[in-house]
Amino acid sequence: MELGLNGKVAVVTGGGSGIGRATALRLGREGAAVVVADLSAERADAVAAQIIAAGGTALSAAGDASTIDGIDRIATSAENWRGPVTRLCLNAGIGGEGDIRTMSLEDWRKVFAINLESQFLAAQRFLDPMIAAGGGAIATTGSFGAFRSGHPSSTPAYGASKAAVTQLVRHLTARFSAAGVRANCICPGSVETGFGATAVGSGTMVTAPMRAPAGRRAQPEEIGDWMAFLLSDRARHLRGQVILVDGGRTAV
Numbered sequence: 719m720e721l722g723l724n725g726k727v728a729v730v731t732g733g734g735s736g737i738g739r740a741t742a743l744r745l746g747r748e749g750a751a752v753v754v755a756d757l758s759a760e761r762a763d764a765v766a767a768q769i770i771a772a773g774g775t776a777l778s779a780a781g782d783a784s785t786i787d788g789i790d791r792i793a794t795s796a797e798n799w800r801g802p803v804t805r806l807c808l809n810a811g812i813g814g815e816g817d818i819r820t821m822s823l824e825d826w827r828k829v830f831a832i833n834l835e836s837q838f839l840a841a842q843r844f845l846d847p848m849i850a851a852g853g854g855a856i857a858t859t860g861s862f863g864a865f866r867s868g869h870p871s872s873t874p875a876y877g878a879s880k881a882a883v884t885q886l887v888r889h890l891t892a893r894f895s896a897a898g899v900r901a902n903c904i905c906p907g908s909v910e911t912g913f914g915a916t917a918v919g920s921g922t923m924v925t926a927p928m929r930a931p932a933g934r935r936a937q938p939e940e941i942g943d944w945m946a947f948l949l950s951d952r953a954r955h956l957r958g959q960v961i962l963v964d965g966g967r968t969a970v
């Protein structure tokens with residue numbers, strides 16, 4: 719399917735690893751000008767280099783997506799490079815183990831800052847230029863943890879932050895659809911990434927037994943493909959939707 723993303727300027731937060739990396743690589747193959755944004759300059763550089771080596775167009779932008787300065791640095795790099803950003807994948811996120819009695823307020827705030835506030839800050843920074851450029855598309859990463867609490871990574875801040883993320887795309891749709899901005903959210907189930915490595919709490923995450931009807935964890939590319947579709951005009955009638963790509967985990 720031709721996605722029509724050729725030449726579109728796209729930013730992917732958390733683009734240096736896992737789902738973000740797979741999304742950036744897919745967007746690169748579609749001909750988009752991809753800004754690989756990540757806290758880790760090394761990871762962002764590596765993914766941008768991979769896109770370029772494959773014949774695509776990419777820029778590495780290191781920055782903390784959970785801060786105003788970090789988002790502004792990413793956005794300014796992108797705009798100076800190729801003009802206004804019209805495709806935005808807001809994907810940076812961390813997990814956390816622990817329960818509500820033991821989780822520190824500091825860790826709670828860190829999870830909310832990276833999972834939720836990063837999307838709020840990005841929307842604030844990118845919306846006006848996107849609208850001025852004629853509109854665009856935003857795809858965010860939620861989680862099945864917004865709907866289920868049994869997984870260690872969904873307790874307690876993770877699931878709460880991801881539930882809030884699902885509401886953000888509805889707000890964006892209600893307020894900015896008429897201005898040409900589409901926003902949708904993918905909620906993956908378990909995906910084979912390095913996700914646990916950045917968890918708050920003990921610094922490790924327990925991998926819950928796979929209970930999805932699909933019988934396996936998804937590969938990051940299976941989520942990246944959805945992200946690219948949502949960012950394409952092929953999905954133009956899809957607005958404010960929260961799509962569970964979880965191997966059926968929340969269906970049973």
Ligand code: NAD
Nearest residue numbers: 732735736737756757782783810811861908909911912913
């Ligand atoms: P990952 O750890 O492989 O990749 C996350 C990337 O985000 C890393 O490169 C990290 O450096 C970057 N990052 C972290 N904090 C950042 C910040 N403040 N600013 C910029 N970049 C930052 O993990 P992943 O599994 O690819 O996770 C991506 C998203 O998918 C997250 O939002 C996560 O909650 C969500 N998710 C993952 C799973 C899963 O099973 N892996 C399931 C559901 C949802």
